[in-house]
Amino acid sequence: MSNKESKFYAITKMKCPRCHEGDLFPGSNHFSFSKFTHMYKTCQVCNQSFEPEPGYYFGAMFVSYGINSVIFVAVWAILALIVEEVTLTMMMVAIVTIVVGLLPFNYRFSRSIWINMMVKYKGTSLKKD
Ligand SMILES: [Zn+2]
Numbered sequence: 001m002s003n004k005e006s007k008f009y010a011i012t013k014m015k016c017p018r019c020h021e022g023d024l025f026p027g028s029n030h031f032s033f034s035k036f037t038h039m040y041k042t043c044q045v046c047n048q049s050f051e052p053e054p055g056y057y058f059g060a061m062f063v064s065y066g067i068n069s070v071i072f073v074a075v076w077a078i079l080a081l082i083v084e085e086v087t088l089t090m091m092m093v094a095i096v097t098i099v100v101g102l103l104p105f106n107y108r109f110s111r112s113i114w115i116n117m118m119v120k121y122k123g124t125s126l127k128k129d
Contacts, residue, residue, distance in 0.1 A: 004020055005020065005121060005123075007116050007121070010112075010116050010121070011109075011112050011113050011116050012112075014030065014108055014109070014112045016043040016045060016046060016048055016050075017048070017115050017116040017118070017119035017120070017121065018043065018046050018048040018119050018120070018121065018122050019043060019045050019046040019048065019121075019122065019123070019124050020121060020124070021043075021045040021046070021124055022040070022043035022044040022045035022046060022048075023040065023044065024039060024040060024050060024108070024111065024112055024115070025038065025039050025040065025108055026038055026040065030104065030105050030108050030109070031102075031104055031105050032104060033103075033104055036103075036104030036107055036108060037107065039051075039111065045124075046122075048119065050115065056115075057111055057114060059114055060110045060111045060113070060114035061110070063110040063113050063114050064106055064107070064110035067106055067109065067110060068099055068106070071095070071098055071099060071102070072095060075091070075094050075095055075098060076091065079091065079094060
């Protein structure tokens with residue numbers, strides 16, 4: 001199995017779960033606040049639908065929640081290392097800054113994880129034409 005065929009590749013590169021070639025989102029900057037919610041309706045390469053049913057990405061919210069939980073623990077651990085006493089205010093400011101700052105990335109990344117969990121890889125031989 002080459003690198004490109006792994007789910008890890010498709011998730012981190014935010015590629016189509018079916019062919020691992022088409023992009024899920026327009027634009028390559030996944031940290032940009034402009035149009036980060038824009039997502040292609042179908043794969044540009046294999047025509048896989050990226051929203052097979054309404055509310056498809058409801059579950060992606062839980063993925064996003066999981067990512068934020070990891071961030072929460074990481075922030076707390078780092079703060080505990082660098083300051084003598086971690087206060088609630090310190091914690092809140094750090095968490096809000098990071099979570100809001102990573103919002104576009106988190107939004108796209110959780111959707112990428114979600115659709116890659118649901119759709120199986122079928123190889124690159126399924127091109128439209
Ligand atoms: Zn595709």
